[in-house]
Amino acid sequence: MKQIPLEDNFTDVIGKAQRGLQISDEQLATKANVSAADLARVKGGDADEIVLRKIAPVLNLRADALVELGKKAWYPSVPAQIPGLACFNTTWEDMTVNSYLVWDEKTLQGAAFDTGADCSDMAKFAKARQIRIQTILLTHTHPDHIADLERLKQATQAAAFVCKLEAFDGAETFDAGKRFVVGPLQIETRQTKGHSRGGITFVVSGLPNRIAVVGDAMFASSMGGGGVSYSDALTTNRQGILSLPDDTILCPGHGPLTMVGIEKTHNPFFP
Numbered sequence: 001m002k003q004i005p006l007e008d009n010f011t012d013v014i015g016k017a018q019r020g021l022q023i024s025d026e027q028l029a030t031k032a033n034v035s036a037a038d039l040a041r042v043k044g045g046d047a048d049e050i051v052l053r054k055i056a057p058v059l060n061l062r063a064d065a066l067v068e069l070g071k072k073a074w075y076p077s078v079p080a081q082i083p084g085l086a087c088f089n090t091t092w093e094d095m096t097v098n099s100y101l102v103w104d105e106k107t108l109q110g111a112a113f114d115t116g117a118d119c120s121d122m123a124k125f126a127k128a129r130q131i132r133i134q135t136i137l138l139t140h141t142h143p144d145h146i147a148d149l150e151r152l153k154q155a156t157q158a159a160a161f162v163c164k165l166e167a168f169d170g171a172e173t174f175d176a177g178k179r180f181v182v183g184p185l186q187i188e189t190r191q192t193k194g195h196s197r198g199g200i201t202f203v204v205s206g207l208p209n210r211i212a213v214v215g216d217a218m219f220a221s222s223m224g225g226g227g228v229s230y231s232d233a234l235t236t237n238r239q240g241i242l243s244l245p246d247d248t249i250l251c252p253g254h255g256p257l258t259m260v261g262i263e264k265t266h267n268p269f270f271p
């Protein structure tokens with residue numbers, strides 16, 4: 001898999017935490033005991049460790065992880081090959097988005113997770129390996145994740161499924177907690193909402209590695225913005241994702257793959 005850059009830098013993390021907690025620059029500077037000028041400099045991209053360590057606790061962020069992100073020297077270390085998992089990274093406006101294919105090597109039955117901007121690479125990959133995509137599972141309905149759904153449905157003749165809380169015309173709905181079965185693979189669904197109204201994390205077992213497709217609930221060293229509820233995002237990520245075994249491979253909607261054990265120490269949002 002090609003190396004995808006981290007989705008967020010330290011200024012993105014600070015911005016998401018400030019918006020989530022509704023803390024203005026003025027309040028943050030006062031509570032952290034830093035000058036307005038120092039805060040502005042840091043928010044402008046200067047990763048001053050002393051200032052970062054003062055503002056992190058006010059924003060309930062893990063200071064070490066924020067500083068590490070500021071140094072731009074960290075990248076999650078995940079096995080290069082994960083059997084039965086492929087990531088497809090496509091360009092959407094000024095960013096990229098991930099979709100995933102998971103399959104059983106013996107029966108060649110598989111499941112698609114999201115479509116990304118363009119499902120062509122996934123469809124080609126599956127065809128070349130004779131993988132039959134049995135179901136299309138959607139983490140959430142932000143447009144970059146479902147942009148090519150009609151084409152993927154046509155190419156695979158598979159039905160798409162979305163959490164009931166984000167129902168729309170193109171997909172059948174399910175309640176969080178439902179289990180999907182694809183050949184010998186079991187797929188558990190967990191509600192990880194807050195970034196979106198009905199975000200779902202799909203936990204796949206039956207492959208050599210346990211895999212969780214998390215959508216925008218969590219990124220390597222960051223998470224999706226808490227557009228619906230920042231506190232729900234923090235809580236459901238802890239309950240639904242960080243509670244999984246440390247060696248679980250996390251497949252985020254943007255940025256690189258990571259693992260639960262890595263995010264427990266390197267994700268600034270979960271001190």
Ligand SMILES: [Fe+2]
Pocket residue numbers: 140142195196216224
């Ligand atoms: Fe999203």
